[in-house]
Amino acid sequence: MDTLVAFLQSSNLVNYEKATMIASHFTLKEMDKGDLHLTAGKISDEYFFLEKGFMRAFAHDTEGNEVTTNFYGDKQVVFEVSSFFNRIASRENFQCLGDCRGWALSYADLNMLFHTLPEFRDFGRAMLVKGFSSLKTRMLSMITETAEQRYHGLLEQRPEIFHHAPLKNIASYLGVTDTSLSRIRKEFSKK
Amino acid sequence: MDTLVAFLQSSNLVNYEKATMIASHFTLKEMDKGDLHLTAGKISDEYFFLEKGFMRAFAHDTEGNEVTTNFYGDKQVVFEVSSFFNRIASRENFQCLGDCRGWALSYADLNMLFHTLPEFRDFGRAMLVKGFSSLKTRMLSMITETAEQRYHGLLEQRPEIFHHAPLKNIASYLGVTDTSLSRIRKEFSKK
DNA sequence: TTACGTTCTTGTCATTTGCGAAGAAAAAAG
């Protein structure tokens, strides 16, 4: 649980004492490779801190194809914002790409903590803002960059992804087919 | 100012009395067509409720081309989340596409209200979550739909945009060139 | 190990899209 406490402190918004107190409300959750942490159609009720492992989020398009919408590594918060806060069914699934271990907080507990601890409120908002911001950046790169540029960018900025996720997941995350990604990699290896 | 009060109440998170009290901290701001409400490089310090008019947000890509990232109509909150909350320079510009009139709240005032009114906090979070959620939807459509499908979707879901924004802005918002959008429209009119 | 299923690569072909440039149309300025 030390990892969680350290994570809460890392933002400099929460001190050690408060971090320990917040962390005490989380419960341990362990999953195996392939397990679904959240299934589309259900309401997300876990604000989940991933201590160890790797996960991805994916949705289905109108034709039923899987589209990977995000990857999560060690020490990241994993939850479906809209489902969690609006208490509505999630359109996304969260799947473990390896054995996972982390800490979960329920909606009720999170609200209780938000209500009593302004620091945790700010922490929560900072997480939300961060997620929003990185999604915006990704949208911009989707519009302005070629598939090849996006591939290289991901390779530089988040190399861990390539160690944990199959290429077809990465392809849909980048907005290309697996065929196309394979070609991009081939061109790249020529140099 | 009635419009603002009504807007604050519309979420059902804030009652009339509190809405009036919150609204009293906003200040009126009027702008002409073409004016920049926020310039890239500056820190956004206005949580802005657009009462009347139409605006767009745009950024520049690495080659210096304008990319429209969002459109805002009547009765919408307009602000750059990351710049506003993190107090960092904005990468985006906000421009009036017609004469605009709305109400602005400073970061300091917003925090003061967040601190004293749990209802307004929830309201603020709901706005944030909503923006996040719609950006996710848009990202998914960018990955799974063709440019033509995205065009038709926008035409159905937000027809006002076509009454206020030039097509080249809409093109970059949709992630295509103006040339390509022109072709898509031509194909469409053949039916 | 062997057999099976999944993932990845490669090929061909059709389609979409971008780029550069030119002209038409529309809007703004004088």
Next chain:
DNA sequence: CTTTTTTCTTCGCAAATGACAAGAACGTAA
């Protein structure tokens, strides 16, 4: 109203990408 600027459309061509299919490579489980 005329001029100027901006926006929109159109053209030809090249490049990128998707769809489909076949086979290779890989991992998993019996």
